[in-house]
Every structure is written in C-alpha cells, then in structure tokens.
Amino acid sequence: MADKIILAVFFVLGLCALAGFFVKLKGFLKLQGYKGRAKAEIVGIKEDLVKVGKDETETYYTPVVQYRAENMLYRKTFSGAASPVKPQKGDTIPIRYNVSDPTFFAKENLRDEFVQTFGLLVVAVGIFYFIYSVFSR
Numbered sequence: 001m002a003d004k005i006i007l008a009v010f011f012v013l014g015l016c017a018l019a020g021f022f023v024k025l026k027g028f029l030k031l032q033g034y035k036g037r038a039k040a041e042i043v044g045i046k047e048d049l050v051k052v053g054k055d056e057t058e059t060y061y062t063p064v065v066q067y068r069a070e071n072m073l074y075r076k077t078f079s080g081a082a083s084p085v086k087p088q089k090g091d092t093i094p095i096r097y098n099v100s101d102p103t104f105f106a107k108e109n110l111r112d113e114f115v116q117t118f119g120l121l122v123v124a125v126g127i128f129y130f131i132y133s134v135f136s137r
Contacts, residue, residue, distance in 0.1 A: 010132050013124070013128060014125065014128055017120075017121050017125070018121070020121075033098065034096035034099075034104070034105065034106060035096070035099050036069055036070070036097040036098065036099045037094070037095070037096055037108070038069050039067065039092045039093070039095070040067040040078070040092065040093045040094075040105070041065060041066050041067070041090065041091070042064070042065055042087050042088065042089050042090065042091045042092070043064055043065065043075065043089065044063070044064035044089070045062070045086065045089065046062040047060070048061075048062065048082070059084065060083065060084055061082070061083060061085070062077055062078060062079060062081060062082045062083075063077075063078045063081055063093070064078070065078045065093060067097075067105070070099065072102065074102055076105075080106065093107060093108075094108035095107060095108055096108055
C-alpha cells in the first residue's frame with residue numbers, strides 16, 4: 001500500500017515538473033517567432049502591493065520600458081518582469097519583438113531560462129526515480 005502512495009506522490013510531482021517545463025517551452029517557442037531585437041530602457045516603475053500571507057503584503061515592482069522598433073518608439077509596462085526587487089531607472093533589458101506588431105515583446109534571455117528549466121526537470125526526474133527505487137525494495 002505504501003508503495004502505491006509513494007508512486008502516486010512521485011507521479012503528481014512529475015506531472016507538476018512537466019507542466020512547468022511546457023509553460024517555459026511555450027514561452028521559448030513564442031520567442032523564436034519574434035525576429036526583431038532591441039534594448040528596452042527602464043523609464044518608470046509601477047509599484048503594486050501583493051498579498052503574501054494572511055496579514056502580510058509585499059511590494060512588487062514592474063518596470064515601464066521604452067524601446068525603438070521598426071522606426072517607432074514604444075512605451076509599455078513589462079508585465080512579465082514583476083519582481084520584489086526594485087529595478088533601476090535607466091537600466092536596459094535586451095528584448096525580442098514581433099516585427100509585424102512590435103507591441104508584443106519578450107526578454108531576450110528566455111533561451112537560458114528554458115535550458116535551466118529543462119535541466120531542473122531532468123534532475124527532478126532523477127531524484128524521483130532514485131527515491132522511488134530506494135522505497136520500492
């Protein structure tokens with residue numbers, strides 16, 4: 001009975017790891033369609049209070065960026081970059097944008113995040129398999 005419970009737990013954890021991998025894969029594939037490249041400058045910072053506990057909140061900062069694409073200047077909130085770490089105005093972020101609609105953009109280094117996620121998935125599967133093999137004896 002205990003073996004079946006352990007197997008079920010590892011199966012669910014594996015599915016969660018796999019789901020995270022596919023979310024990153026979707027972002028990575030989307031980025032491959034973005035052929036334009038630019039440097040987005042942080043020109044403003046949006047602050048939001050986020051509830052992190054029953055009675056606790058934390059400030060999250062979202063950069064407002066400005067970039068030039070296809071001879072036009074764009075200014076957008078970089079919603080995918082919200083963080084509890086406050087960015088600095090004037091810093092630049094390498095981005096890739098959709099040439100046919102430059103309002104759609106993503107961080108350039110998404111490939112590195114994808115590779116890291118894939119590596120974590122492989123490590124997670126190895127750990128789950130190791131633990132399962134120890135407990136299944």
